Amino acid sequence: MDIVKGVLDRSRLAAAKGITAVENEYPEATGIMQALYPHTGRAYILGITGPPGAGKSTLTDKLAKEYRKRGKTVGIIAVDPTSPYSGGAILGDRIRMMDIAMDEGVFIRSMATRGSLGGLSQKTADAVKVLDAFGCDIIIIETVGVGQSEVDIVKTADTTMVVLVPGLGDDIQAIKAGILEIGDLFTINKADREGVEKLHIEIEMMLELSGNKTGWKPPINRTIASESEGVLSVMDSIEAHAKYLKESDELKTRRAESIKTELLAMIAERIRRHINKTVAETRDFENTILRLQQREIDPYSIADDILDKIIKQ
Amino acid sequence: MDIVKGVLDRSRLAAAKGITAVENEYPEATGIMQALYPHTGRAYILGITGPPGAGKSTLTDKLAKEYRKRGKTVGIIAVDPTSPYSGGAILGDRIRMMDIAMDEGVFIRSMATRGSLGGLSQKTADAVKVLDAFGCDIIIIETVGVGQSEVDIVKTADTTMVVLVPGLGDDIQAIKAGILEIGDLFTINKADREGVEKLHIEIEMMLELSGNKTGWKPPINRTIASESEGVLSVMDSIEAHAKYLKESDELKTRRAESIKTELLAMIAERIRRHINKTVAETRDFENTILRLQQREIDPYSIADDILDKIIKQ
Numbered sequence: 001m002d003i004v005k006g007v008l009d010r011s012r013l014a015a016a017k018g019i020t021a022v023e024n025e026y027p028e029a030t031g032i033m034q035a036l037y038p039h040t041g042r043a044y045i046l047g048i049t050g051p052p053g054a055g056k057s058t059l060t061d062k063l064a065k066e067y068r069k070r071g072k073t074v075g076i077i078a079v080d081p082t083s084p085y086s087g088g089a090i091l092g093d094r095i096r097m098m099d100i101a102m103d104e105g106v107f108i109r110s111m112a113t114r115g116s117l118g119g120l121s122q123k124t125a126d127a128v129k130v131l132d133a134f135g136c137d138i139i140i141i142e143t144v145g146v147g148q149s150e151v152d153i154v155k156t157a158d159t160t161m162v163v164l165v166p167g168l169g170d171d172i173q174a175i176k177a178g179i180l181e182i183g184d185l186f187t188i189n190k191a192d193r194e195g196v197e198k199l200h201i202e203i204e205m206m207l208e209l210s211g212n213k214t215g216w217k218p219p220i221n222r223t224i225a226s227e228s229e230g231v232l233s234v235m236d237s238i239e240a241h242a243k244y245l246k247e248s249d250e251l252k253t254r255r256a257e258s259i260k261t262e263l264l265a266m267i268a269e270r271i272r273r274h275i276n277k278t279v280a281e282t283r284d285f286e287n288t289i290l291r292l293q294q295r296e297i298d299p300y301s302i303a304d305d306i307l308d309k310i311i312k313q
Numbered sequence: 314m315d316i317v318k319g320v321l322d323r324s325r326l327a328a329a330k331g332i333t334a335v336e337n338e339y340p341e342a343t344g345i346m347q348a349l350y351p352h353t354g355r356a357y358i359l360g361i362t363g364p365p366g367a368g369k370s371t372l373t374d375k376l377a378k379e380y381r382k383r384g385k386t387v388g389i390i391a392v393d394p395t396s397p398y399s400g401g402a403i404l405g406d407r408i409r410m411m412d413i414a415m416d417e418g419v420f421i422r423s424m425a426t427r428g429s430l431g432g433l434s435q436k437t438a439d440a441v442k443v444l445d446a447f448g449c450d451i452i453i454i455e456t457v458g459v460g461q462s463e464v465d466i467v468k469t470a471d472t473t474m475v476v477l478v479p480g481l482g483d484d485i486q487a488i489k490a491g492i493l494e495i496g497d498l499f500t501i502n503k504a505d506r507e508g509v510e511k512l513h514i515e516i517e518m519m520l521e522l523s524g525n526k527t528g529w530k531p532p533i534n535r536t537i538a539s540e541s542e543g544v545l546s547v548m549d550s551i552e553a554h555a556k557y558l559k560e561s562d563e564l565k566t567r568r569a570e571s572i573k574t575e576l577l578a579m580i581a582e583r584i585r586r587h588i589n590k591t592v593a594e595t596r597d598f599e600n601t602i603l604r605l606q607q608r609e610i611d612p613y614s615i616a617d618d619i620l621d622k623i624i625k626q
Binding site: 030033034037038040041051052252255256259260262263264266267268270271272274275276279280285288289290292293295298299300301302303304306307309310311312 | 343346347350351353354364365565568569572573575576577579580581583584585587588589592593598601602603605606608611612613614615616617619620622623624625
């Protein structure tokens, strides 16, 4: 089938095949993406991240439902960067159990690590573009957010929501600090749990410490997503942020930044492949490693030597 | 002061300054590392990783104490990849509270994200080399292990221990799958908690599923680190693994692999810097981004074009 034509004709099967092509790095993937690219840039992209167990999937489910009520079509990409073995099966199961999975106006897809994580971030960005060209009004990227790779994944979103939950212990503090930077809105889920006030104050304090360089002050909402409590307030905050981005022209700046990051990552990935082919898989390189291991040479000088051989100056 | 000479003369101050030079990318850092490199490769490197709240710091503390009893000097590098804002301050505080922090035979250092995470993994590897040249017999790298970046950090270790804890909920399952691959030993800490048997069986099942390609079957120990319970069994397992690596010649293979990974990462980092300087910061590139944003061109073709300009074919 012609995947590009299918996607533009709103065929679910074509969209699924397009994402599969991207995910598995089929040879036709680049051609598909090149053809779809002119048809992208219309969807609004929402990133949802937060530590394991914060209830991100449930909240995503409820938000998607609310968007459907408002007549919007929704794409959901659930990214699981931590599970090379399970191939995202666990996340996939959870996704399939979502209430909205049977809705024709909702397209759900899970993506997991196959190979490098840099690759996963690129593949997620491409999957978003497929769903954008396919015609989804809203695309939600949901990812477990605790490391840099997850941050990279949600960076492509227009609005990023960080979901936290009271009482996850001390180490979580560090995580919060790490993802604060990317949060346009914060949601304290499971807000009937003990520690909600403490967490709220902590987020406020950290936001103050980090300083506000834009005209947007990240709101902190509270939800009990499993009971749909507070979901409408979250929706309001998302809409308010979208409005702010458009009116302040920041949407354009952000998207330019995101394209730039993506392009640089693509170049880096291509170079990585080039190095693997021309340097890492040669007999000469094996010999270099042996000499390094015997401390006859040092890696810092060798890295410079190899660079000189690869790069046009 | 001459940092290289100081480190080789076992000056703590020199070692601290060496790591600071590496961490902050001082111009002299490369020279220091080049000079220290021939004096590395003697320490045994233990990686400890696991989800937030698993009690890794406490376990590290107890293991370090036990090594001291056996007459070994210990270096501890605690890596916090999640906290760009706090600058590792939270982790640093926890580290300074360790019992063994006052012991002259123990060198403790925390490292946090400043800039790119790829950078952090390289800086950790360099800090390990400083402590190796400084004369530490055992070097423990402790990191919160939930994403690929943390996996990269502990990959340089000879023995990697994954610390888990019962009852952390569903999402943790995915994390477990992700870090299983790198575990040479598993420790279930807080083993007096409910769910310890379930977790034990889950780890065993996953290990069976993943298949065992070497002669080493990862042991699963149980500890209550805060009460020093089970720490000696963990020590035995570490020693057994070290013995296995040496006798099977796998230590040499692993270290060669680790040097290879590190060298390739160094090259990639240098290329990244080169691209930023020669491509990303030019007026021409800004124009490209604008045209991409207007969908006049597509990033996949542009990435290839830029590659042709940079790379010698």
